[in-house]
Amino acid sequence: MSEVLILVDAVDGKVSKSTGELATFAKVIGKVNAVVFDAALVSQLSAYAIDNVIVCTGVDVSKFSPGPIAQSLAQLVSTKSATAVLITSSSKGKEVAGRLAVATNSGIITDATSIDADLVTTQAVFGGSTTVHAAVTHGTSIVTLRSNSIEPIAGSGSPTTEEFTPTISEAAKLGVVTSTQPAVKGGRPELTEASIVISGGRGTNGDFKPVEALADVLGAAVGASRAATDAGWYPHTHQVGQTGKTVSPQLYVACGISGAIQHRAGMQTSKMIVAINKDSEAPIFDLADYGVIGDLFNVLPQATAAISAKKA
Ligand SMILES: Cc1cc2nc3c(=O)[nH]c(=O)nc-3n(C[C@H](O)[C@H](O)[C@H](O)COP(=O)(O)OP(=O)(O)OC[C@H]3O[C@@H](n4cnc5c(N)ncnc54)[C@H](O)[C@@H]3O)c2cc1C
Numbered sequence: 001m002s003e004v005l006i007l008v009d010a011v012d013g014k015v016s017k018s019t020g021e022l023a024t025f026a027k028v029i030g031k032v033n034a035v036v037f038d039a040a041l042v043s044q045l046s047a048y049a050i051d052n053v054i055v056c057t058g059v060d061v062s063k064f065s066p067g068p069i070a071q072s073l074a075q076l077v078s079t080k081s082a083t084a085v086l087i088t089s090s091s092k093g094k095e096v097a098g099r100l101a102v103a104t105n106s107g108i109i110t111d112a113t114s115i116d117a118d119l120v121t122t123q124a125v126f127g128g129s130t131t132v133h134a135a136v137t138h139g140t141s142i143v144t145l146r147s148n149s150i151e152p153i154a155g156s157g158s159p160t161t162e163e164f165t166p167t168i169s170e171a172a173k174l175g176v177v178t179s180t181q182p183a184v185k186g187g188r189p190e191l192t193e194a195s196i197v198i199s200g201g202r203g204t205n206g207d208f209k210p211v212e213a214l215a216d217v218l219g220a221a222v223g224a225s226r227a228a229t230d231a232g233w234y235p236h237t238h239q240v241g242q243t244g245k246t247v248s249p250q251l252y253v254a255c256g257i258s259g260a261i262q263h264r265a266g267m268q269t270s271k272m273i274v275a276i277n278k279d280s281e282a283p284i285f286d287l288a289d290y291g292v293i294g295d296l297f298n299v300l301p302q303a304t305a306a307i308s309a310k311k312a
Pocket of ligand 1: 203204224228242243245277282
């Protein structure tokens with residue numbers, strides 16, 4: 001049976017849902033080995049379809065840039081003769097993947113939205129206008145997968161656990177973390193992790209309250225077009241698109257957003273797209289599964305009230 005390594009992703013001591021998504025993809029390829037650097041996370045991993053947990057000891061990866069993580073994974077690729085390594089498509093994940101590909105002389109595919117049993121991946125490229133199926137042809141398949149690309153399947157029991165002590169070179173420790181600043185958090189889910197995203201654009205005219213109200217009633221994250229973030233109406237950290245974040249939620253609601261190619265690049269792989277726009281000719285309607293032609297200041301409060309009433 002093929003051995004697959006997945007790199008456990010965690011935020012604030014909590015294993016991210018994306019780890020379960022990696023496990024779900026890995027399960028169709030072979031035996032799922034979850035690699036973790038913090039032993040305190042092990043108990044959370046039984047929630048996902050993981051066969052074996054490898055706890056890397058002897059290195060405090062929080063002190064360094066991703067060098068030691070990549071070096072540890074490279075050693076595990078060799079020890080386990082791994083067929084594939086799956087990593088979450090975050091900026092850190094992609095850095096680990098790049099270093100790992102160099103260290104193992106392997107091919108790399110980033111920002112995939114799926115990988116099948118034959119290690120063939122799917123990517124949306126050129127602003128989402130083209131779908132590419134690709135596979136690594138040299139070495140181990142190093143693949144980063146976008147969050148929210150699959151619904152994680154549940155674990156069916158406790159995985160086995162083993163310890164691994166990697167040998168970390170001095171060169172890998174050259175990138176040192178000198179200080180960290182916790183991200184300012186609201187009560188809403190992280191944009192790239194959320195299963196529902198409600199986004200506002202220039203059509204909000206700077207008033208995001210109706211967008212936030214719908215987001216809160218649905219437990220959703222709030223996104224924004226670049227027109228909205230450039231105008232200073234919403235923080236740049238919430239920008240969705242080519243030069244912002246890429247999201248792939250179960251539901252994306254675009255409110256007062258025209259649907260420019262650069263915005264589509266960041267949300268086109270969403271499973272269900274709803275557009276609210278007062279211009280029936282807006283290009284976002286070409287992409288949307290459902291469209292409401294109307295003023296967002298009329299539509300959103302009604303939707304929020306109806307959902308609240310249904311929940312009550
Ligand atoms: C190199 C480059 C990178 C870029 N990267 C990004 C990116 O990452 N993300 C991004 O979003 N953009 C990006 N852009 C900008 C992009 O081209 C568009 O300008 C931008 O997405 C437009 O934002 P918008 O849809 O909010 O505004 P607009 O295009 O002005 O559209 C506003 C929409 O709101 C509708 N509207 C107005 N009032 C209402 C109302 N009351 N109710 C309902 N609908 C209403 C209008 O009919 C219109 O369709 C980039 C551009 C470049 C050149």
